[in-house]
Amino acid sequence: MGFIQFSLRVNERIRASEVLVIDPDGNKLGVMSINKALDLAQNEYGLDLVEVAPNAKPPVCRIMDYGRWRYEQEQKLKKAKKHQQSVVIKELKIRPKIGEHDLQVKLKHAKEFLSKGQKVKFTLRFRGREIVHQDLAAKLLERIASELSELSSVEAKPRLEGRFMVMMLAPRKDASKKQTEKAEKEEQITEDNN
Numbered sequence: 001m002g003f004i005q006f007s008l009r010v011n012e013r014i015r016a017s018e019v020l021v022i023d024p025d026g027n028k029l030g031v032m033s034i035n036k037a038l039d040l041a042q043n044e045y046g047l048d049l050v051e052v053a054p055n056a057k058p059p060v061c062r063i064m065d066y067g068r069w070r071y072e073q074e075q076k077l078k079k080a081k082k083h084q085q086s087v088v089i090k091e092l093k094i095r096p097k098i099g100e101h102d103l104q105v106k107l108k109h110a111k112e113f114l115s116k117g118q119k120v121k122f123t124l125r126f127r128g129r130e131i132v133h134q135d136l137a138a139k140l141l142e143r144i145a146s147e148l149s150e151l152s153s154v155e156a157k158p159r160l161e162g163r164f165m166v167m168m169l170a171p172r173k174d175a176s177k178k179q180t181e182k183a184e185k186e187e188q189i190t191e192d193n194n
Helices: 035-044 066-083 100-115 128-147 173-193
Strands: 018-022 028-033 049-054 061-065 089-094 120-123 150-160 162-172
Touching: 018 049, 028 035, 049 066, 049 120, 061 089, 061 162, 066 100, 089 100, 100 120, 100 128, 100 150, 120 128, 120 150, 128 150, 128 162
Parallel strands: 018 061, 089 120
Antiparallel strands: 018 028, 049 061, 120 162, 150 162
16 A cells, blocks of 8 residues: 655745644634744644645645545545455357357356446457458357346447457346356255255
8 A cells, every 4th residue: 555645735845924824623713923933833722733724815725634634645545445345257268160169168257247247349350351241240240249138237238449359248136146146056955965
């Protein structure tokens, strides 16, 4: 975990000569010189003077425990990062003349990825004169989409990008739940048998 940078001026780094001071409870103490505000924060409260609104006239400073505040902000960022869902896109490359067994292997991989909640991008690559038969390639991608329709929905229909035809499949919310429940049941059965 790297250090998170907060751009607030604290204590002696505050450049303004006069500041509006707010106490730890949120009450305004009024406008005072920076020296008086620093003395008040450090001697009376035993805390830091933090510039929270540098562009205000006069700048607003709050008396607070800066180290604790910074720690809490870092914890909030960590928690927010933990709850973020990153979208993972798995790419499966195929050819227009793919064999049936090879296609079934690719479909099996796609089912695994979709059941884990990952998106699947099918990239069909044309070589040489194969690009003349785009209709056959589109039919192949439509067949793939129909075979995976229980687990996925077509996010991006097949489209030509240079010498590639690309189709994107996104997992269905209800299907991924069913798959995880089914996997849990199968695990439970195997545990019961052992």
